[in-house]
Amino acid sequence: MTLKSRVKEIKEKGLRNPFVNYLKEKLRHVRVQYKILGLVGVLVLLLSSMIVWQMGNILTNNLRDQLDKRAVSIGSDVAARATNELLINNAYAVYELLQNTLKNNEDVLYIFVVDPQGNVLAHTFGEAFPKELLKANAVPGTDKYHLTAFRTEVGIVRDVAVPILNGKLGVARVGMEENGLQKAVLQMTWNLLLIALFVSALGIVAAVLLTRVLTQPIRELVSLTQRVTQGELDVQGMVHSQDEIGVLTEAFNQMTVSLSQNYREREDLMVELREKEEMRLQLLEKVMTAQEEERKRISRELHDETSQALTSLMVGLKVLESEASFCAVGDRLQEMRQTVAQTLEEVHHLARELRPSVLDDMGLVPALERYLREYETKFGTEIDFHVIGFQEHRVSPAIEVALYRIVQEALTNVAKYAEASMVSILLDWRAGWVSAIVEDNGQGFDPNQTVTQPGRGLGLFGMQERAALLGGTFKIESQKRIGTTVFIKIPDKGNLFSGITPAEV
Ligand SMILES: Nc1ncnc2c1ncn2[C@@H]1O[C@H](COP(=O)(O)OP(=O)(O)O)[C@@H](O)[C@H]1O
Ligand SMILES: [Mg+2]
Numbered sequence: 001m002t003l004k005s006r007v008k009e010i011k012e013k014g015l016r017n018p019f020v021n022y023l024k025e026k027l028r029h030v031r032v033q034y035k036i037l038g039l040v041g042v043l044v045l046l047l048s049s050m051i052v053w054q055m056g057n058i059l060t061n062n063l064r065d066q067l068d069k070r071a072v073s074i075g076s077d078v079a080a081r082a083t084n085e086l087l088i089n090n091a092y093a094v095y096e097l098l099q100n101t102l103k104n105n106e107d108v109l110y111i112f113v114v115d116p117q118g119n120v121l122a123h124t125f126g127e128a129f130p131k132e133l134l135k136a137n138a139v140p141g142t143d144k145y146h147l148t149a150f151r152t153e154v155g156i157v158r159d160v161a162v163p164i165l166n167g168k169l170g171v172a173r174v175g176m177e178e179n180g181l182q183k184a185v186l187q188m189t190w191n192l193l194l195i196a197l198f199v200s201a202l203g204i205v206a207a208v209l210l211t212r213v214l215t216q217p218i219r220e221l222v223s224l225t226q227r228v229t230q231g232e233l234d235v236q237g238m239v240h241s242q243d244e245i246g247v248l249t250e251a252f253n254q255m256t257v258s259l260s261q262n263y264r265e266r267e268d269l270m271v272e273l274r275e276k277e278e279m280r281l282q283l284l285e286k287v288m289t290a291q292e293e294e295r296k297r298i299s300r301e302l303h304d305e306t307s308q309a310l311t312s313l314m315v316g317l318k319v320l321e322s323e324a325s326f327c328a329v330g331d332r333l334q335e336m337r338q339t340v341a342q343t344l345e346e347v348h349h350l351a352r353e354l355r356p357s358v359l360d361d362m363g364l365v366p367a368l369e370r371y372l373r374e375y376e377t378k379f380g381t382e383i384d385f386h387v388i389g390f391q392e393h394r395v396s397p398a399i400e401v402a403l404y405r406i407v408q409e410a411l412t413n414v415a416k417y418a419e420a421s422m423v424s425i426l427l428d429w430r431a432g433w434v435s436a437i438v439e440d441n442g443q444g445f446d447p448n449q450t451v452t453q454p455g456r457g458l459g460l461f462g463m464q465e466r467a468a469l470l471g472g473t474f475k476i477e478s479q480k481r482i483g484t485t486v487f488i489k490i491p492d493k494g495n496l497f498s499g500i501t502p503a504e505v
Contacts, residue, residue, distance in 0.1 A: 032218070033211040040207035041200070048196030056189050063181040067107070067158055071176045072145050074105060075162035079172040082113055086121070086169045095122040109157060109177045115170040137161045139171060155179045217245045221252055233260035285469055292355070292401055299354040302347050310344040364400040365390050365427065368407060372425070379415050382422045389429035395492050402466045402490065403427075403436050406474075409459045410438040410486045418442025418484060434492050439485040444478040463488070 027035070078101055085093040098111045102124045112123035114134065123129050137159045139146045145162045156178040161171050217240055224235050235256055237249040314337055321333040351357075352370075359367035365387055372383050394400070407425065414420050420442030428435045447460075460476060463486070467474040472490030 031215075033208075033215050036211045036214070037204065037207050040203055044200040044203040048193075048200060052189055052192045052196060055192055056185055059188055060181070060185050063184060064158075064178075067176055067178065067181055068147055068160070070105075070107075071147065071158055071160040071174050072162070074101060074108060074111075074176075075145060075160040075172055075174040077101070078111055078113070078174065079162040079164045082172060083165050083169060086113075086164065091122060098122050098124050107176050107180050109154065109175040111172070111174050113164070113170055113172050116167060121170065133159075133173070133175075137173060139163050139167065142166070149178070155182075214245070217241075217249060221249060224252065224256075228256060228259070233263050281469060284465060288466070288469070295355040296360075299351040299357070302351040302354070303357070306347050307344060307351075310340055310347065314340045314344065359400060359404055360397070363390075363394045364403055367400075367404055368425075368427070371404075371408065372411075375411055375415075381414070381420060384422065384424040386424070386426045388427070390427065393429060395429065395434050399434055399470060399490055399492060402470055403434065403488065406463045406466055406486075406488055407436060407438055409463055413459060414438075414440045414442060414484075417445065420483065429492070432492055433489060435487070435489040437485060437487055439483060441483040444480045444482055444484050446480070447476050447478050 030038075078097065081097055082094050085091075085097065094113055098113070101111055102108050110124050110133075112125070112129070112133075113121045115121055118134060120129055120134070136150055137146060137148045139161045143163075145160055147158065147160050149156055149158045151157075154177060157175045158178055159173060159175045161173050164170050164172055217237070221237055224237050227235050233256055236253050239246050239249045239253075317333050317337040317340065321330055321337065324330040324333055352374075356367050356370065358370055369385065372385055375381070376383050395403075411423065414423055418440045420440035422441050424437075424439045426435075426437040428437075464474040467488050467490055470490045471493075472488060475487040476484065477487070478484040
């Protein structure tokens with residue numbers, strides 16, 4: 001795998017390291033406040049420990065330098081002052097010198113003088129002189145002194161060797177203890193640590209306050225956003241500053257303004273739509289009522305006027321037929337009478353089709369029974385008609401007309417499209433509801449496919465509208481090669497569709 005593709009993979013999948021991924025995942029849920037606090041805390045801790053460490057180093061080096069200088073100065077002093085005493089071989093005076101020097105310098109551990117052969121001439125150890133000290137330090141060549149440090153059971157010792165009279169009389173050795181220095185450094189470190197702690201605490205308090213100040217407006221915005229989600233659209237955030245958060249708040253405010261404006265416009269449109277829908281329903285109701293009234297009027301006219309006229313014509317023809325002397329005239333009159341009888345039958349049929357008076361006079365069930373009988377003879381389809389709960393009960397005329405027309409349209413569709421051999425119709429009335437089901441065993445269709453040709457598809461829509469006008473529901477289920485079922489359910493709560501009244505005759 002090339003480096004390029006590996007980099008691409010890492011960019012896409014994120015870091016492979018599971019620990020880093022785990023950390024990233026954990027950090028995702030940490031509040032911004034704590035993230036800033038953590039960062040400040042870690043930085044302050046790092047910075048203060050670096051300062052303490054660095055200061056400790058500087059101080060240690062400084063104090064060590066001073067200690068060394070003092071050791072050299074004491075060593076040189078002892079060497080200078082011992083020169084005369086050594087020249088006159090006054091060992092006791094040298095001893096006195098060493099004792100006095102030891103007494104006057106608290107941090108001097110020991111002093112001793114050795115002759116050029118390495119024999120100890122005087123020392124401050126009391127009885128036993130530690131021999132290993134002799135080899136611990138020496139002055140190489142013509143140096144003025146030599147410094148060294150070593151660890152002993154009393155701590156680190158800084159030892160200086162100073163030659164006496166250029167080494168001709170021997171070497172003066174002074175040992176200084178470093179403990180005092182270490183104590184001073186420790187003391188200073190503690191002090192610095194305390195200061196660092198104090199500064200860290202101050203830093204953290206400042207960070208807490210700062211993050212409060214920074215995250216407060218964000219929290220405010222979050223709660224405002226939640227209110228907007230709950231539908232309170234006219235909320236506005238307070239702009240405290242002109243930084244990014246201020247800009248965000250302003251953008252939020254603009255958003256809520258345009259949201260509530262959109263919402264108001266939508267509400268206005270909804271009100272307009274509702275008003276239009278109301279008007280459409282009223283118009284539809286009027287159109288349907290007018291249509292029914294007109295059908296009723298024409299039907300009655302056909303029945304009362306035209307049928308009457310045709311009947312009298314038939315009677316007249318019969319009289320003429322009996323009075324006719326010529327055979328040919330009698331035959332002709334009989335033919336005419338038959339034509340009139342046929343026309344009368346057609347007029348009756350037409351009148352019934354337009355508006356069966358039996359619907360107004362006897363009610364829905366007898367009207368449907370009659371319609372179904374004619375349908376069966378006309379189309380040859382077997383019809384299974386069940387009625388539940390209609391004994392001694394008539395629903396309101398509006399529902400009767402609606403259900404009659406819906407069943408009529410459903411059956412017209414069956415005749416037109418279904419090629420069914422059988423249709424079942426169920427009319428069911430129970431407390432507060434009337435329902436009708438028309439089921440055929442025809443070839444079915446896909447109800448979700450809308451009919452696109454103009455003028456078509458209005459039948460189903462009309463059924464739905466008729467049901468909806470009366471507060472009812474309409475549903476159609478269909479499956480290819482199995483059949484189609486139409487369900488209508490209408491609440492029977494009195495005369496809702498008052499425009500249609502039963503015929504007077
Ligand atoms: N019982 C049925 N069986 C098969 N197809 C049907 C049936 N009822 C309706 N359809 C289909 O639904 C379409 C819409 O019916 P409809 O709304 O009454 O309009 P139209 O009768 O004017 O075509 C019909 O064109 C027909 O394809
Ligand atoms: Mg139709």
